[in-house]
Amino acid sequence: MATISSTGPVTSTGLGSGINVEDIITKMKEVETARLKPLAADATLTKTKISTYGNLQSLLSTLQSAATKLADATSSGLWGGITATSGNTAAVTVASTGAAQAGSYDVSVSQLARAQTVASSAVAPGTALGAGTLTFTLGSWATDGSGKATGFTAGSAGAISVSFAEGEDSSLAAVARKINDAGTGVVASVVTDSSGQRLVFRSATTGQAAGFKIDASSGSSNGMKALAFDATTATGTFQLAQDSVATVNGISVSSASKTFEGVIPGVTFKVSQVTTSPVGVDVAADTAGMTKAVQDFVNAYNAVNSLLTTSTKYDAGSKTAGVLQADSTAVSLRSALRNMATSTTTGGALSGLSGIGIDTQKDGTLVIDAGKLASALATPANVKALFSASTGDSSNDGIALKFRTALRSMLAFDGTVATKSNSLQTALDSNAKDQDRVNDRWTATEARLRATYTALDAKMASLNALDKYVSQQVATWNKSTG
Template structure:
């Protein structure tokens, strides 16, 4: 008898539908697992947002936790075209009177003209940095740099070799109606950064104005290269005290200030350094803003909306609720800061719902009338995290939450593990349903084949009985 190839043909039953329904029963546990997986992933994503906002709050607190966040200063110059000034953290509020008698400059030289693209001669140029005193030269500590010149090299080739040698000078080729000249200038300004160029000329004469020696400068005036500008230091006075520097930029003369000298002055220039209140105010506002962002996220995630009867994603989540309560409690806590002990003392208050507001009038009064007390409220180190300054305690609290064993890290890790377990359970259900489907099909196909066989036998018997009756 032929094998049944389509389920149900032999028996007349809808085997495919029956097996499909049985498999659906096997897969029934998938629906709650998928719902659970979606919830876990949403929670994990939300905890990612919370961790990011805790990190932002910690960074904002860190700016206020140390003295550097309060030592911001701004500086102005009464003549910025002559002397510009920039203040960095740690600059002391002060007023300086400054004059510039001389600007620092670098040594420059120029050679005599040669025909455009002409060769110069072969040999070696030796460039030595140091200091000139009249026609006398004192070599500096750096070794001389040798430049090998071929007899096919033009001024352009020689300039490129000098620039690539790192000899402390820059080379440029100047072209005009008379031909080409080699211009050299020291990379750095100042007396100690002058340079001397000696030639070892293959024509046998190292000190004449022909061959390679025409590019030499040794102060003798016998070669073809002359000095067009001598090196010199900057000379200035600050509050009447004379200073001398190799650079026109003074970065360590006055702690915390960078002074750029651009012009010789004819009258005193006033440099004023004050505490940068705008930056401090901005840092405190950033702290308030970072806290409010985190508070809003936690409030929305843990609330229950009576109107819509909808629970927040983390409603009832002990970690989120605990964090929310701990933050609000911390913002209401005290410090051993001295004249100010609470955030409310300087105009930062908690509103209904946990949001913080900054009263600019009250804060500015504290900033201008009691700066040290304001700073201590955030920076004081009492020896106890509960009474430390708010910058220090919030910074420490945020770090603890985000550490490898911190509360938020552990909660995120737990959610990730739960998602992995859920995925494994879904795989098990799917595999079990696949095996069941194969088993059901095999069973129903076997039944189908048996019914088909019995139906065939019944038909045969009926035919024989009919034949017997005709014979009778």
């Protein structure tokens, strides 16, 4: 009888059949996801562009601030800046407070403002002054040539009285406290020395009009009446109030305090010493502040120009392109800024930045000739007009005014920079979605492949089991018939 032969096991792949499914899936993944590489590269470049535009926006904002300061034509702005200096700061200090006219002044100080002070006679600590009334009247003491008081003129404020009833605490401390609480315009305090305690009165403010007179009534001349004060008859320890008195270019002026305001327009000066010779006060335009503002503008412009130049250039030697190379928005911004820097104005005697020593280099940067700028600032009005003149024709306005107007538009919510940044962000978002689609497509493909190979493995396992069974049966048959 013929012998039945087996054809051998059927082979396949997978976990149960020997095929390297993971290798197949890995290679298919490389093919399917190859598109992710250029997408990732585009995303990286777009992020760099967004970052660059963020830096550009910050630099343009700084330039806008610098231009706005130069474009301010108000009297309180940069161009109205004044510096005031004193030739003797120990005696006279000065400060600019607003619009002022340049000039030189000689200030002599003959008298310093002070408050009126009066000290009572000494009494033993704890002494009670008894019942009585003290009446305080503010006003001015008239004096003769020697400084002796000759009369008193009451001020507009009414007299204020402080009364003590019989049995009420009338110690010096209690009297001082009640006077201070009454708002008399006089400050009272208790001073203790080797002779005992004294009540010291001091006018609350300085100046001749802060003088005071004290009237007292009581049953005892040693009580409240001992605190009465009349400078025309007083013999105790006292000092009359007085104004500060000075001369400015020979004109006598006075102040109730040590500070003089409004004497020199736009300048306040404070006196600290009586002088033996005039103190020179010079008032001039703040050219140092103006110079700094111009330098800040140039620095801010150069920072923007440097970023735009670097990011848009192509280096032929290294064959590398800037991140914004061929970016029409960046190229247009650079061109617009350079055109404004080299533009002219019809608003004054100076027509362009070169007139004050600011020149444009080949790379677009601005440089300042310090000497020429200093000479131009000798006439601040001309430099002010160069930067801030409003002519009614924007093409002929001051240089800084042109920059301010243009930069406001560039940096607006819907301006050039924001629009470009938004479009780059939109492109980045779209790129992320494209990458997600590629990944999602491969995830679905991988799942389908694994399902197919799993089914194939199961089938192959079944066929292999059947093959083994058939082989066993053939072997048994051949043995039984052999």
